[in-house]
Amino acid sequence: xxxxxxxxxxxxxxxxxxxxLLALPNGFYTRVEQHNDAVAEMxxxxxxxxxxxxxxxxxxxxxxxxxxxxxxxxxxxHLLAEVETDAVYAQRMEGLWPEVRDVLRPERATVGAIRLxxxxxxxxxxxxxxxxxxxxxIEVVRAIARPIVTLTGVGATDIEVRAExxxxxxxxxxxxxxxxxxxxxxQSLEIIRxxxxxxxxxxxxxxxxxxDRILIQVPGIGSxxxxxxxxxxxxxxxxxxxxxxxxxxxxxxxxxxxLSPSIDEDGIFYILERNAVVTGxxxxxAQPEFDQNxxxxxxxxxxxxxxxxxxxxxxxxxxxxxxxxxxDEVISAPRINEAIPGGSGIITGNFSLEESTSLAVLLRAxxxxxxxxxxxxxxxxxxxxxxxxxxxxxxxxVAFAAVxxxxxxxxxxxxxxxxxxxxxNVALIFGLLSLIGATLTLPGIAGIVLTIGMAVDANxxxxxxxxxxxxxxxxxxxxxxLGYEKALSAIIDANITTFITAVILFVMGSGPVxxxxxxxxxxxxxxxxxxxxxxxxxxVMWFERRRPKxxxx
Amino acid sequence: xxxRLVPKQTSWDFFSKxxxxxxxxxxxxxxxLVSFVIQGLNYGIDFRGGTTIRTxxxxxxxxxxxxAAMEALELGDVSITxxxxxxxxxxxxxxxxxxxxxxxxxxxTNETIQRVEEALLALDPQMTxxxxxxxxxxxxxxxxQTAIIAVVLAIAAVLVYIWLRFEWQFALGAxxxxxxxxxxxxGIFSELQIRFDLAIIAALLTIVxxxxxxxxxxxxxxxxxxxxxxxxxxxEVLNLSINETLSRTVMTSVTTLLALISLFVLGGDVxxxxxxxxxxxxxxxxxSSVFVxxxxxxxLGVKRDWSKPDNTAGNQFGAVDP
Numbered sequence: 001x002x003x004x005x006x007x008x009x010x011x012x013x014x015x016x017x018x019x020x021l022l023a024l025p026n027g028f029y030t031r032v033e034q035h036n037d038a039v040a041e042m043x044x045x046x047x048x049x050x051x052x053x054x055x056x057x058x059x060x061x062x063x064x065x066x067x068x069x070x071x072x073x074x075x076x077x078h079l080l081a082e083v084e085t086d087a088v089y090a091q092r093m094e095g096l097w098p099e100v101r102d103v104l105r106p107e108r109a110t111v112g113a114i115r116l117x118x119x120x121x122x123x124x125x126x127x128x129x130x131x132x133x134x135x136x137x138i139e140v141v142r143a144i145a146r147p148i149v150t151l152t153g154v155g156a157t158d159i160e161v162r163a164e165x166x167x168x169x170x171x172x173x174x175x176x177x178x179x180x181x182x183x184x185x186x187q188s189l190e191i192i193r194x195x196x197x198x199x200x201x202x203x204x205x206x207x208x209x210x211x212d213r214i215l216i217q218v219p220g221i222g223s224x225x226x227x228x229x230x231x232x233x234x235x236x237x238x239x240x241x242x243x244x245x246x247x248x249x250x251x252x253x254x255x256x257x258x259l260s261p262s263i264d265e266d267g268i269f270y271i272l273e274r275n276a277v278v279t280g281x282x283x284x285x286a287q288p289e290f291d292q293n294x295x296x297x298x299x300x301x302x303x304x305x306x307x308x309x310x311x312x313x314x315x316x317x318x319x320x321x322x323x324x325x326x327x328d329e330v331i332s333a334p335r336i337n338e339a340i341p342g343g344s345g346i347i348t349g350n351f352s353l354e355e356s357t358s359l360a361v362l363l364r365a366x367x368x369x370x371x372x373x374x375x376x377x378x379x380x381x382x383x384x385x386x387x388x389x390x391x392x393x394x395x396x397x398v399a400f401a402a403v404x405x406x407x408x409x410x411x412x413x414x415x416x417x418x419x420x421x422x423x424x425n426v427a428l429i430f431g432l433l434s435l436i437g438a439t440l441t442l443p444g445i446a447g448i449v450l451t452i453g454m455a456v457d458a459n460x461x462x463x464x465x466x467x468x469x470x471x472x473x474x475x476x477x478x479x480x481x482l483g484y485e486k487a488l489s490a491i492i493d494a495n496i497t498t499f500i501t502a503v504i505l506f507v508m509g510s511g512p513v514x515x516x517x518x519x520x521x522x523x524x525x526x527x528x529x530x531x532x533x534x535x536x537x538x539x540v541m542w543f544e545r546r547r548p549k550x551x552x553x
Numbered sequence: 554x555x556x557r558l559v560p561k562q563t564s565w566d567f568f569s570k571x572x573x574x575x576x577x578x579x580x581x582x583x584x585x586l587v588s589f590v591i592q593g594l595n596y597g598i599d600f601r602g603g604t605t606i607r608t609x610x611x612x613x614x615x616x617x618x619x620x621a622a623m624e625a626l627e628l629g630d631v632s633i634t635x636x637x638x639x640x641x642x643x644x645x646x647x648x649x650x651x652x653x654x655x656x657x658x659x660x661x662t663n664e665t666i667q668r669v670e671e672a673l674l675a676l677d678p679q680m681t682x683x684x685x686x687x688x689x690x691x692x693x694x695x696x697x698q699t700a701i702i703a704v705v706l707a708i709a710a711v712l713v714y715i716w717l718r719f720e721w722q723f724a725l726g727a728x729x730x731x732x733x734x735x736x737x738x739x740g741i742f743s744e745l746q747i748r749f750d751l752a753i754i755a756a757l758l759t760i761v762x763x764x765x766x767x768x769x770x771x772x773x774x775x776x777x778x779x780x781x782x783x784x785x786x787x788x789e790v791l792n793l794s795i796n797e798t799l800s801r802t803v804m805t806s807v808t809t810l811l812a813l814i815s816l817f818v819l820g821g822d823v824x825x826x827x828x829x830x831x832x833x834x835x836x837x838x839x840x841s842s843v844f845v846x847x848x849x850x851x852x853l854g855v856k857r858d859w860s861k862p863d864n865t866a867g868n869q870f871g872a873v874d875p
């Protein structure tokens with residue numbers, strides 16, 4: 001008969017209660033948002049009576065996750081950028097020339113004169129005077145190839161060398177290209193993230209899409225152009241000679257010098273020559289490496305002009321300090337141990353492995369590694385977003401009311417139960433959305449409204465079935481039981497098929513469409529839950545108390 | 554006293570004019586395809602690249618003036634439509650300006666957008682631009698591809714699911730109904746030249762889901778009745794099943810439509826096209842689950858030999874019972 005075990009009842013009520021609790025903060029959106037912002041700021045060390053008042057607006061023991069509002073609701077800018085990784089290949093090949101020249105020079109007796117030739121941007125062509133020395137030329141150039149570690153193969157190197165007539169053709173190996181692409185994208189992501197964060201906008205989304213794209217969404221920003229400006233500004237990296245180190249920030253640096261603070265040591269300032277030896281624009285690559293003693297270090301490489309300047313400077317200033325400066329802050333100021341020709345070198349210091357990695361990232365992050373092409377730009381004004389929210393809210397309330405009244409008229413008391421389930425259902429959707437930190441978009445609101453309409457379907461199926469069973473079955477209890485039992489397969493089948501489409505939408509869709517898929521999918525889950533557990537429990541509880549001889553559905 | 558949209562007991566014959574209803578559906582589908590081929594769809598920038606700028610101003614929109622201002626800039630195909638919405642106040646006059654993708658460019662450059670905005674501001678200094686969206690041809694090409702794949706994938710997934718849960722005839726019937734709904738929806742978008750963008754694809758897939766929901770409920774009852782009344786004629790069983798589920802079909806459609814209509818009227822103009830697609834889909838989907846899916850099932854016939862009483866078939870999810 002109609003029986004549900006005690007623990008099951010508790011579990012059902014528990015889920016409903018948790019869902020309602022999680023949904024609750026969304027009812028006080030602005031207040032909770034201020035509370036969250038204030039808490040975040042206080043964690044960063046800020047404190048003021050105002051912040052405390054804002055924190056006090058919402059009890060800290062309550063859940064405080066909110067549904068994120070998508071760009072179309074909050075206003076802001078959306079950019080889809082493609083990273084032009086090809087440009088990096090060209091840079092790499094350019095940077096390789098001095099090294100190749102330096103290894104071929106001592107071999108001039110066998111290979112003859114060496115000349116750089118024009119070629120495709122992603123290859124380096126070197127003509128040699130004596131074709132009979134080609135084998136030797138290939139051998140020495142191959143020797144400068146660096147091994148790279150990949151998942152697929154051991155023994156792969158970064159460059160490939162082959163002969164074409166009297167020309168030596170050097171290209172990046174396939175493995176190296178893949179690794180380079182990956183690195184370029186990671187760097188671009190890192191740089192964009194840091195720049196957007198520095199701009200101080202709230203909750204930006206910076207995501208990788210596919211192999212070479214980056215999606216950037218920043219709420220609250222005025223226009224896509226503004227966002228492009230932020231991303232496009234290059235952080236200034238330079239290598240500057242150190243005049244002296246001081247702990248007095250007011251010390252006069254002297255003519256042609258400037259005073260820069262250390263980025264990580266408090267109270268240490270460097271007086272630098274204003275004229276940089278080399279700038280970050282001339283840096284081609286930086287990697288975490290290990291020095292001869294196995295201590296973490298950072299390896300870097302300059303392009304030809306940078307290499308020449310750097311080689312000359314280090315040769316003349318062995319034993320002196322030079323500073324690596326990023327946006328007027330000194331990242332590190334190592335001592336020059338020896339002349340560094342060839343344009344590559346390593347920075348040693350008391351680095352931990354993490355520090356060397358982050359320094360490499362910082363060095364590389366100085367400038368975007370490759371140009372960005374913007375494939376998609378969208379700007380949505382905050383007023384338009386607010387209008388959409390308002391319109392969506394009104395539509396939701398009216399839809400809700402219409403469905404509630406209609407269900408009440410059609411099914412009477414049972415309709416009221418379905419209505420309670422519907423309210424629980426919408427609350428659960430919001431609770432789940434907050435819990436998983438999903439983003440609510442305008443189509444997402446449409447998804448909720450659609451769910452309001454469709455959520456009653458499972459209940460309708462059951463009620464209609466109970467009506468039918470009442471005609472034949474023996475007594476109301478049996479009719480209710482059979483109604484649920486027989487409607488189940490239709491409910492499950494119907495909802496699984498809709499759920500399939502929601503999943504496909506989620507996987508294939510992007511942006512707002514994905515937001516719709518999320519609310520639709522969650523709506524299906526919660527509506528099945530409320531229909532087969534919650535309404536059933538309410539009906540059973542009512543039935544136990546009243547024991548009616550007859551029911552009308 | 555209960556509100557009843559469908560009489561308590563019905564025994565309507567839904568297939569007396571099966572040829573006529575199938576004929577009408579077929580005719581409408583042909584019409585939709587013809588319209589699609591001849592007129593094409595009014596693709597939004599999501600699918601063909603370009604830029605849309607939404608303008609808002611206290612001054613009334615004069616499309617001809619806007620057009621004249623745009624023509625001076627020589628940007629190629631420019632379309633200007635005024636937007637109406639009951640929620641707009643008297644000083645909110647909104648228009649959408651769409652510019653085609655410029656040659657050799659991905660997203661339309663900022664200079665172009667600025668030129669457009671300047672030209673419009675010269676016309677009406679109080680104008681604001683609440684949204685500017687620009688999509689490059691590369692992305693729009695991919696979006697079309699993904700959209701088509703998504704719709705095809707959804708239909709295929711559903712075909713397989715129903716095939717597994719029912720019989721192949723059911724699956725074909727359901728998919729015929731889906732194709733019918735999708736084609737008619739595309740048809741009405743082509744016929745009325747409503748803007749067809751990414752959101753409409755979401756709507757199409759939702760229609761697929763909804764129409765299926767309806768079809769599956771009817772089929773579930775058909776399967777049950779086929780087991781119950783082994784001797785009865787297929788047509789009778791189908792009619793009986795549709796009549797039995799009719800009340801539910803109408804109830805659900807009405808509640809869904811109530812929700813959608815309130816969204817259509819009050820939800821703002823940004824998603825109106827999207828909601829329109831869904832309203833149309835719900836109506837067409839409800840119709841098709843009876844007059845297309847079931848009619849095809851009748852034409853195809855069903856294996857009637859359910860001699861091995863497969864008790865689990867309809868109740869594989871029986872374990873979810875609390």
